Amino acid sequence: MRLTTKGRYAVTAMLDLALNAENKPISLADISRRQDISLSYLEQLFSKLRQQGLVSSVRGPGGGYKLSRDAEAICVAEIIDAVNESIDATNCGGSGNCSDGQICLTHHLWCDLSDQIHQFLSSISLAGLVARNDVREVAERQNRERDREQTLEFIGAGGA
């Protein structure tokens, strides 16, 4: 089992999508700016998210990505699964044969742990995250920062 920047980026980007969607598509460039994630890397992640049917894409100017379902119907577990293979904690992948073809001493422990994690991450939807106070606060800060950056760019362009 692993949970690395890859899965975290994916969840963060999907949450950004849920927060900023006003039924128009959001470009990866926007997400990249707001969440400080490399654009090329986002493209790789969204390729997988699209393959799993979590987002749909619109090409061309004004295009980008949209959630392909309601934010209530997308849970964190799905997102991590989509980019990250799995959140399975066993060595055998559930087949119970990692100790010379036989079940190992700790198999059931890792199964229980996997269940535990999966239940937890399945119980959290994007909508649930959007509703959280701490998430809203961070999102507002990011919007303020983005506005300021745009103002600075404008002044810079005007002054030059």
Place this chain on the structure above:
Amino acid sequence: MRLTTKGRYAVTAMLDLALNAENKPISLADISRRQDISLSYLEQLFSKLRQQGLVSSVRGPGGGYKLSRDAEAICVAEIIDAVNESIDATNCGGSGNCSDGQICLTHHLWCDLSDQIHQFLSSISLAGLVARNDVREVAERQNRERDREQTLEFIGAGGA
């Protein structure tokens, strides 16, 4: 966060120790045979387990490792921590600064997840595992296999 063979081996080996300890030390060679884990790799893992004070060692013939505490007082979380750095799911390591020095959108989510996993793995002691039926069954099978192997070796030695 990661949970790989490393942490799983460590827990399996510690559980083997708890199962087979009759207040005499168990050699890594025994554990290696029973659990099918490379001896040299076990040495590395037990070096860390000893540094964390989870086991104590006895050198020389008849030596080996013993649990340095009661099996009730050693939980799975500790063992994984000892060999695996941490089971922290955040990117920032808890300091809340992974998005350009600021807290990121999903920080609290990963904190909650970390708590969840840590609570679960802390609630399980080696003694708790030893008491489980599925663990006892696997252990008994391993003991039968080891006995048979010893018999075969004996016959092989006698016949040659």
Place this chain on the structure above:
DNA sequence: TTATAGTTGACTAAAGTAGTAGGGAATTAG
């Protein structure tokens, strides 16, 4: 004194992570 068993450090192949680079192909604003 010798075989046993822990202790330590250096080394390695393979895999995965977190990207970068660069070319396409669709679409639409101008």
Place this chain on the structure above:
DNA sequence: CTAATTCCCTACTACTTTAGTCAACTATAA
């Protein structure tokens, strides 16, 4: 129409970690 925008795809790379191997050394019990 055309040029800019945006997604799409493949290949490449530096780096880290994993899961080991190997070899030399130290303590100790029989």
